[in-house]
Amino acid sequence: MEYTKNFDIRNGRNLTMLVDFYELTMGNGYLQSSIGNKTAYFDMFFRRVPDGGGYCIMAGVQQIIEYLSTLKFSQEDIEYLRSKHTFSDEFLDYLKNFEFCCDVWAVPEGNPVFPNEPLVTVKGPAIQAQFIETMILLTINHQTLIATKANRICRAAEGRPVMEFGSRRAQGYDGAIYGARAAVIGGCNSTACTIAEQMFGIPAVGTMAHSWIQLFPTEYEAFEAWSEVYPDNCVLLVDTYNVLKSGLPNAIKIFNEVLLPKGYRPKGIRIDSGDITYLTKKCREILDEAGFDYVDIIISNSLDEFIIRDVLSQGAQVDALGVGERLITAKSEPVFGGVYKLAAVEDDFGNIIPKIKISENEEKITNPGFKKIYRIFDKVENKAIADLITLHDEVINENEPIEIFDPIYTWKKKRIKDYYIKELMVKIFDNGKLVYESPDVMDIKRIVEEETEKMWPEVLRFENPHNYYIDLSKDLWDLKQELLNKYSNNYEE
Amino acid sequence: MEYTKNFDIRNGRNLTMLVDFYELTMGNGYLQSSIGNKTAYFDMFFRRVPDGGGYCIMAGVQQIIEYLSTLKFSQEDIEYLRSKHTFSDEFLDYLKNFEFCCDVWAVPEGNPVFPNEPLVTVKGPAIQAQFIETMILLTINHQTLIATKANRICRAAEGRPVMEFGSRRAQGYDGAIYGARAAVIGGCNSTACTIAEQMFGIPAVGTMAHSWIQLFPTEYEAFEAWSEVYPDNCVLLVDTYNVLKSGLPNAIKIFNEVLLPKGYRPKGIRIDSGDITYLTKKCREILDEAGFDYVDIIISNSLDEFIIRDVLSQGAQVDALGVGERLITAKSEPVFGGVYKLAAVEDDFGNIIPKIKISENEEKITNPGFKKIYRIFDKVENKAIADLITLHDEVINENEPIEIFDPIYTWKKKRIKDYYIKELMVKIFDNGKLVYESPDVMDIKRIVEEETEKMWPEVLRFENPHNYYIDLSKDLWDLKQELLNKYSNNYEE
Numbered sequence: 009m010e011y012t013k014n015f016d017i018r019n020g021r022n023l024t025m026l027v028d029f030y031e032l033t034m035g036n037g038y039l040q041s042s043i044g045n046k047t048a049y050f051d052m053f054f055r056r057v058p059d060g061g062g063y064c065i066m067a068g069v070q071q072i073i074e075y076l077s078t079l080k081f082s083q084e085d086i087e088y089l090r091s092k093h094t095f096s097d098e099f100l101d102y103l104k105n106f107e108f109c110c111d112v113w114a115v116p117e118g119n120p121v122f123p124n125e126p127l128v129t130v131k132g133p134a135i136q137a138q139f140i141e142t143m144i145l146l147t148i149n150h151q152t153l154i155a156t157k158a159n160r161i162c163r164a165a166e167g168r169p170v171m172e173f174g175s176r177r178a179q180g181y182d183g184a185i186y187g188a189r190a191a192v193i194g195g196c197n198s199t200a201c202t203i204a205e206q207m208f209g210i211p212a213v214g215t216m217a218h219s220w221i222q223l224f225p226t227e228y229e230a231f232e233a234w235s236e237v238y239p240d241n242c243v244l245l246v247d248t249y250n251v252l253k254s255g256l257p258n259a260i261k262i263f264n265e266v267l268l269p270k271g272y273r274p275k276g277i278r279i280d281s282g283d284i285t286y287l288t289k290k291c292r293e294i295l296d297e298a299g300f301d302y303v304d305i306i307i308s309n310s311l312d313e314f315i316i317r318d319v320l321s322q323g324a325q326v327d328a329l330g331v332g333e334r335l336i337t338a339k340s341e342p343v344f345g346g347v348y349k350l351a352a353v354e355d356d357f358g359n360i361i362p363k364i365k366i367s368e369n370e371e372k373i374t375n376p377g378f379k380k381i382y383r384i385f386d387k388v389e390n391k392a393i394a395d396l397i398t399l400h401d402e403v404i405n406e407n408e409p410i411e412i413f414d415p416i417y418t419w420k421k422k423r424i425k426d427y428y429i430k431e432l433m434v435k436i437f438d439n440g441k442l443v444y445e446s447p448d449v450m451d452i453k454r455i456v457e458e459e460t461e462k463m464w465p466e467v468l469r470f471e472n473p474h475n476y477y478i479d480l481s482k483d484l485w486d487l488k489q490e491l492l493n494k495y496s497n498n499y500e501e
Numbered sequence: 502m503e504y505t506k507n508f509d510i511r512n513g514r515n516l517t518m519l520v521d522f523y524e525l526t527m528g529n530g531y532l533q534s535s536i537g538n539k540t541a542y543f544d545m546f547f548r549r550v551p552d553g554g555g556y557c558i559m560a561g562v563q564q565i566i567e568y569l570s571t572l573k574f575s576q577e578d579i580e581y582l583r584s585k586h587t588f589s590d591e592f593l594d595y596l597k598n599f600e601f602c603c604d605v606w607a608v609p610e611g612n613p614v615f616p617n618e619p620l621v622t623v624k625g626p627a628i629q630a631q632f633i634e635t636m637i638l639l640t641i642n643h644q645t646l647i648a649t650k651a652n653r654i655c656r657a658a659e660g661r662p663v664m665e666f667g668s669r670r671a672q673g674y675d676g677a678i679y680g681a682r683a684a685v686i687g688g689c690n691s692t693a694c695t696i697a698e699q700m701f702g703i704p705a706v707g708t709m710a711h712s713w714i715q716l717f718p719t720e721y722e723a724f725e726a727w728s729e730v731y732p733d734n735c736v737l738l739v740d741t742y743n744v745l746k747s748g749l750p751n752a753i754k755i756f757n758e759v760l761l762p763k764g765y766r767p768k769g770i771r772i773d774s775g776d777i778t779y780l781t782k783k784c785r786e787i788l789d790e791a792g793f794d795y796v797d798i799i800i801s802n803s804l805d806e807f808i809i810r811d812v813l814s815q816g817a818q819v820d821a822l823g824v825g826e827r828l829i830t831a832k833s834e835p836v837f838g839g840v841y842k843l844a845a846v847e848d849d850f851g852n853i854i855p856k857i858k859i860s861e862n863e864e865k866i867t868n869p870g871f872k873k874i875y876r877i878f879d880k881v882e883n884k885a886i887a888d889l890i891t892l893h894d895e896v897i898n899e900n901e902p903i904e905i906f907d908p909i910y911t912w913k914k915k916r917i918k919d920y921y922i923k924e925l926m927v928k929i930f931d932n933g934k935l936v937y938e939s940p941d942v943m944d945i946k947r948i949v950e951e952e953t954e955k956m957w958p959e960v961l962r963f964e965n966p967h968n969y970y971i972d973l974s975k976d977l978w979d980l981k982q983e984l985l986n987k988y989s990n991n992y993e994e
Contacts, residue, residue: 134716180671
C-alpha cells in the first residue's frame with residue numbers, strides 16, 4: 009500500500025461533549041463540595057467474556073488517546089451548558105480552561121484480556137477522572153466486543169482469509185468504521201469499508217453485487233463486461249439466478265473464452281445464498297473438472313463462527329469468507345459490559361484510601377485500591393499461566409518461585425517456578441501528557457497472533473474453555489477482605 | 502429549551518468515503534461498460550419486523566439528507582483511490598467532479614412502516630444510485646432499529662417517562678449519538694447523551710453515579726452534599742450499600758432535615774440493582790408513610806420491554822425508567838435487515854424496464870418496477886386498514902370503493918368504502934436538489950404518537966400482532982407474475 013493513512017478525517021469532530029449528563033452534574037457537585045480536585049482512581053474492567061468464550065481481545069486504545077488528546081470545550085459548549093441553569097460559574101470556568109492532567113494506564117491493544125482485571129486505570133482529579141467515564145467505556149466496550157467476535161470467527165475459519173462486509177448493518181457510522189478497525193485487529197484480512205482503509209491502512213476490498221448482474225441483459229453479458237474491466241482480479245458472483253444451472257457455467261465460459269485467451273488467470277467465484285455446503289462441494293467438483301482447481305470459492309451469507317464451523321465440518325469447499333452483520337454488530341451478544349468503578353481516593357496527605365463497591369451479587373464486588381497486573385508465563389512452554397493483580401507498589405522477584413491461589417477457594421494454590429512476567433498495563437498519559445505511541449493496526453493484528461499463540465489451547469476453546477487464572481496477590485486479597493468485613497459490620501442484617 | 506440546536510458538530514466529517522468498496526468497483530465498471538449513466542431505480546426495504554413486532558418506526562431521513570447534501574470527494578480521496586490501481590482515469594475524473602443528480606423519495610420519519618414496502622426509492626444514473634447504497638442502508642437500518650425498539654420499550658412502560666441511558670454500551674460514537682436521537686423519536690422523553698441535546702434539541706438529563714456516594718466518607722454526607730448543590734432537583738441514588746437499611750432511610754433524613762426546612766420539594770430516588778418489584782413496593786410504602794407520596798421512584802437496571810412488562814405486572818411501583826444497553830444496541834435483535842435492490846432500469850428510449858430479483862426463498866423475491874405506496878385509512882374510525890403498493894403512475898379515486906387482495910392467497914379480497922388515502926413516500930431530492938424540509942426531532946416524536954394512534958390495537962400488540970395488510974395493486978401483481986414466469990421458463994429444473 010503506497011497511500012499514507014490519514015487520521016484527520018475523524019478530527020473534524022470534537023467529541024468532548026459525548027458525555028453522560030450526570031458526569032457534568034457530578035463534576036459541578038464535586039467542585040461545589042470541594043472534592044473536585046481530590047485525586048481519584050478509577051478502573052475500567054469487564055465481568056464476563058461474550059459468547060461463553062475464554063478471553064477477549066483488547067482494542068480501542070488509539071481512539072482513547074485521540075479523545076483524551078483533544079479534550080476541549082468550545083465557547084458554544086459552555087454557552088449550551090450555561091443555558092441548562094444547572095451549573096455554577098466556577099464549574100463553567102473550570103471547563104472553559106479545562107486542561108487534562110490525569111495519569112492513564114491501559115493494556116495495549118491486541119492483548120488477550122480477562123474478566124475483573126483493569127483494562128484501563130485513570131488517576132487524577134475526581135472531576136476529570138469522572139468526566140471521561142463515558143468515552144472510555146464506549147470506546148473500549150465497542151472495539152473490544154468486535155475484535156473479540158472477529159477473533160472467534162477467524163479461528164472458526166481455520167486460517168482462511170475473512171473479509172469484513174458489515175458496514176450496511178452496523179449501528180451507526182462509527183460502528184462501521186471502528187468496527188472494521190476492530191475486526192481487522194481481531195483477525196480479519198480486509199474490509200469492504202473504504203474509509204477504514206484511508207483512516208487505518210487496512211486493506212479495502214470488493215467486487216460486485218447482484219445489481220451489477222441485473223443491470224445487463226443477461227448474466228453472461230454481465231460477467232463478460234466485468235472480466236473486461238477487471239481481467240486480472242476477476243471474482244464472479246454466481247448466485248443471482250441459479251448457481252449450478254447458470255452462474256457457474258457462465259463463469260467457466262468467461263474463464264475459458266475471455267480470460268485464458270488473453271492470458272489472465274481467473275481468480276474466484278462468490279456464493280451469497282443457498283446451501284453453502286452442497287453448493288461449494290458441487291462447484292469445487294465442477295471447477296476442478298474444468299481445470300480451474302486454482303479458482304477460489306468465496307462464501308458470504310449471514311456467517312458467524314457457529315455457521316462457519318458447521319459448514320466446514322460438513323466438508324464445505326471454501327477458500328475465503330465475507331462476514332457481515334453478525335460480526336459488525338456481534339449479533340449473538342451485542343453488548344460488552346465494561347464498567348468504570350472508583351477504586352481509591354487520596355486523602356489530604358496523599359495517602360491512597362482504597363474503595364470497594366459491594367453488592368449482594370458477589371461477582372459485582374470490585375477489587376479495591378491502585379493496582380497493576382502481571383501476566384505470568386511458563387518459561388519452557390512460553391505459555392501464559394495466570395494474571396496476577398497486585399497493589400501498585402508490589403514487585404515480583406522473577407528469580408524466586410511465586411505462589412498464586414484462587415481468590416474464592418483459597419486452599420487451591422499453585423507454586424510456579426521457571427516463569428517470566430510481563431506487566432500488562434502501560435502508562436499512556438502522564439499528568440495529561442501522552443507518553444505512549446500506539447502501534448499501527450496491522451501491527452496490533454500481529455500482536456493478537458503472537459499473544460494468543462501464548463495461550464494454552466484449553467483457553468482458546470470455543471465451548472467451555474478453561475477458566476484462565478486471574479488471581480489477587482496476598483496483599484490485595486487481604487485488603488479486599490478487610491474492606492468487606494468493615495462493610496458487613498456496618499450493614500449487617 | 503433556550504439553546505439553539507446545532508448540526509455543525511457533525512459536519513466536520515465528510516462521510517462520502519463511507520462506502521463499500523464494491524460500489525466503487527461497480528461504478529468504475531458501469532462507466533467502462535457505458536451503462537454508468539443509464540437511469541436505474543433502487544428500493545430500500547426490509548423483510549421482517551424485529552422481535553416479532555407488528556410494525557417499525559421509520560427514522561434516519563434527516564441524516565440521509567445531510568449525507569446526500571454534502572457528497573464530495575476531496576483531492577485526498579481521489580489520490581487514495583488512484584493508489585489502488587483499480588480505477589480508470591475517467592472514473593476518477595467523474596468522482597472529482599461528482600454532482601449528485603438523483604431523485605430520492607422516502608417515507609418521512611416517525612411513520613409506522615411495514616415489511617416489503619419501499620422506505621426509500623432512488624432514481625438516477627446507475628453509477629450514483631449504486632454509490633449511495635451503503636450510507637442509505639447504514640443510516641436507515643440503524644435509526645429505524647433503535648426507534649422501533651424504543652417504541653416497544655415505551656409502550657411497555659405504559660406512559661411513564663423513559664430516559665435513554667445507553668451511551669457507554671453503544672456500538673461506537675454515532676451509535677450513542679444517533680441512537681439517542683432515534684430513541685427519542687421512538688418514544689423516550691430524554692437522554693443521558695449530552696451532545697445529543699446540543700445536536701438535536703432533545704433533553705439531556707442525569708443525576709449521580711455510585712462513585713459520587715463512594716467519594717464521601719458516608720452515604721448520608723454524600724446525599725447531604727448533593728442536596729445542597731441541587732436542592733430543587735434532588736434525585737438520590739439509594740442502592741450503593743443497601744436500599745432499605747441505608748439508602749432510603751438516609752434519603753428520607755435528607756428530605757426532612759435538609760430540603761423541607763429550606764422550602765424545597767424532594768424529587769425522587771433511583772434504584773439501579775436488586776429485586777425491582779420488591780424494592781420499589783417497599784420503598785413506595787415507606788416513602789408514603791413518611792409523607793413523601795409525591796417523591797418519584799426511578800428504576801434503571803438492565804431494562805427492556807420484557808422486564809418492564811414483567812415487573813409492572815407484578816405491581817412494581819415505578820414512576821420513571823432509565824433504559825441503557827438493551828435499548829441502545831437493540832440487544833434482543835441487534836440487526837435491522839434492510840436491503841437495497843434494483844427495481845427497474847430505463848432503456849435508451851426512456852422506457853422503464855422493471856427488474857426482479859428472484860430467489861428460491863419466496864420471501865426474498867423483490868417487487869419490480871418504479872412504485873409508490875398508498876396508506877388507506879378507515880374514514881369513520883380514522884385507523885389504517887392497509888398499505889397498497891402500486892406502480893408509480895397509478896391513481897386512486899377516493900370517491901370509489903377500492904378492492905385489495907392478498908398477494909399470495911389472491912382469493913382473499915377486501916372491498917373498502919369510506920376511506921381516505923395518504924401517499925406514504927415523499928420526494929426529498931429532485932435531480933440532486935433538496936426539496937424537503939425535515940421536521941425537528943421533537944416534532945417527529947409527535948408524528949410517531951399520532952400515526953401509531955391510527956393503527957389498530959391488534960397491530961400494536963407485542964405477541965403475535967395482526968399482520969397489517971401490505972398489498973400490491975392489480976397492475977403491479979400482474980407485472981410481478983409476468984416476470985416470475987419469464988424467469989421460471991428460462992431456468993426450469
